[in-house]
Amino acid sequence: MGLLLMEKTAGEPLPNDLVEAARDGDQKALSLLIERSQTQLYRFCMYLTGDPRLSEDLCQDTYVKVIERLKSLREPGDFRGWLYRTAKNLYIDQWRRAKKREVLPLDLVQGRHGALEEPMPDLVLQIRSALACLDPESQVLLLLIDQQGYSYREASEILGITQAAVTSRIYRVRRTFWEAYEKP
Amino acid sequence: MVDSNREIEDRIRQLFDAGDEALPEPSPFLETRILARLTEDAHRAKLRRWRRWAILSPLAAGALVLSILVYRPAEFEAPVNTSILIRVEVEELRGSAIAYAEVELPDDVTFYSEKYPELTEEREIRLAWLDRYEEDSLPIVVRASTPGLKRVKLRFLDENETVLEERQLEIDFRASLEHGDSSVS
Numbered sequence: 001m002g003l004l005l006m007e008k009t010a011g012e013p014l015p016n017d018l019v020e021a022a023r024d025g026d027q028k029a030l031s032l033l034i035e036r037s038q039t040q041l042y043r044f045c046m047y048l049t050g051d052p053r054l055s056e057d058l059c060q061d062t063y064v065k066v067i068e069r070l071k072s073l074r075e076p077g078d079f080r081g082w083l084y085r086t087a088k089n090l091y092i093d094q095w096r097r098a099k100k101r102e103v104l105p106l107d108l109v110q111g112r113h114g115a116l117e118e119p120m121p122d123l124v125l126q127i128r129s130a131l132a133c134l135d136p137e138s139q140v141l142l143l144l145i146d147q148q149g150y151s152y153r154e155a156s157e158i159l160g161i162t163q164a165a166v167t168s169r170i171y172r173v174r175r176t177f178w179e180a181y182e183k184p
Numbered sequence: 185m186v187d188s189n190r191e192i193e194d195r196i197r198q199l200f201d202a203g204d205e206a207l208p209e210p211s212p213f214l215e216t217r218i219l220a221r222l223t224e225d226a227h228r229a230k231l232r233r234w235r236r237w238a239i240l241s242p243l244a245a246g247a248l249v250l251s252i253l254v255y256r257p258a259e260f261e262a263p264v265n266t267s268i269l270i271r272v273e274v275e276e277l278r279g280s281a282i283a284y285a286e287v288e289l290p291d292d293v294t295f296y297s298e299k300y301p302e303l304t305e306e307r308e309i310r311l312a313w314l315d316r317y318e319e320d321s322l323p324i325v326v327r328a329s330t331p332g333l334k335r336v337k338l339r340f341l342d343e344n345e346t347v348l349e350e351r352q353l354e355i356d357f358r359a360s361l362e363h364g365d366s367s368v369s
Contacts, residue, residue: 034218039210042210046207055210056210059210060221063218064218064225121207123199123203142196146200171189174192175189
């Protein structure tokens with residue numbers, strides 16, 4: 001199968017024929033689709049949650065939700081955007097539920113699963129700590145554009161806001177994040 | 185201290201590049217977990233459908249039996265091209281506020297009346313409900329031009345045209361039966 005020979009290049013658009021094959025029920029294509037997109041999605045979730053297990057749960061929920069509705073996807077090129085939009089919505093839902101229950105913020109529960117887990121690298125902890133100064137929507141906006149490499153237009157589609165709103169927000173978000181990151 | 189927006193953007197992107205390198209890889213079992221969850225969800229959905237079916241099918245069967253018991257129409261045999269007299273038993277309707285009776289014929293079945301030959305053209309007639317139906321039956325004469333199972337619909341209405349009772353007579357018109365006037369009731 002030609003699709004299997006493609007190299008794993010995270011961040012690049014997923015080939016339309018792969019998405020179409022997965023949509024048509026091809027299990028091999030579905031596995032490959034997950035394999036080719038999971039690292040990037042996992043990183044995105046890691047920055048959001050700061051916890052490997054929560055990130056994997058968020059990734060899993062995202063894939064399940066998207067794949068179960070894959071047949072309704074008309075444009076295969078929209079798959080990646082759909083994936084991130086779903087992850088964003090699930091994350092914000094979780095965040096709101098957690099806030100309502102007044103549990104600890106996700107970044108503060110990191111490492112609660114015991115010593116068997118590898119400690120998070122300092123750099124990631126610092127990034128996560130700076131991200132925590134932003135509201136969830138702004139975290140997602142920053143990650144989509146500066147970590148995932150989406151254009152303002154693509155980010156606006158994923159977030160469901162206008163491109164003008166993205167342009168005006170991103171500068172403020174970047175500055176807030178950077179100031180928080182640079183704080184000793 | 186960084187001043188320009190462009191500079192901040194570049195630094196943030198570099199920071200995320202470095203962060204990406206430092207981040208652990210997702211578990212090698214993540215893909216398996218996702219596929220297993222999809223399979224499990226599919227099984228659950230199938231189970232839910234079966235449960236729904238298991239709950240609804242006895243109800244549906246019960247409803248079917250009930251509808252057969254309640255609405256099972258009378259069935260008669262009659263010859264084609266022959267005037268047949270139908271006597272609809274109305275004894276049980278006596279005392280109810282019936283003002284009219286409507287009779288609706290299927291295709292290829294016509295009313296027959298020597299006195300009112302124009303009735304042949306009608307598909308549906310309305311009869312004033314008279315106390316003179318002393319024999320406790322409503323007489324109608326019909327004639328079928330083709331064989332087959334035909335359904336004659338009867339509706340009994342009150343003065344406000346509210347349907348009080350509906351009946352359906354199934355008559356199996358057969359070409360092979362002997363011709364001649366006959367009656368069903």
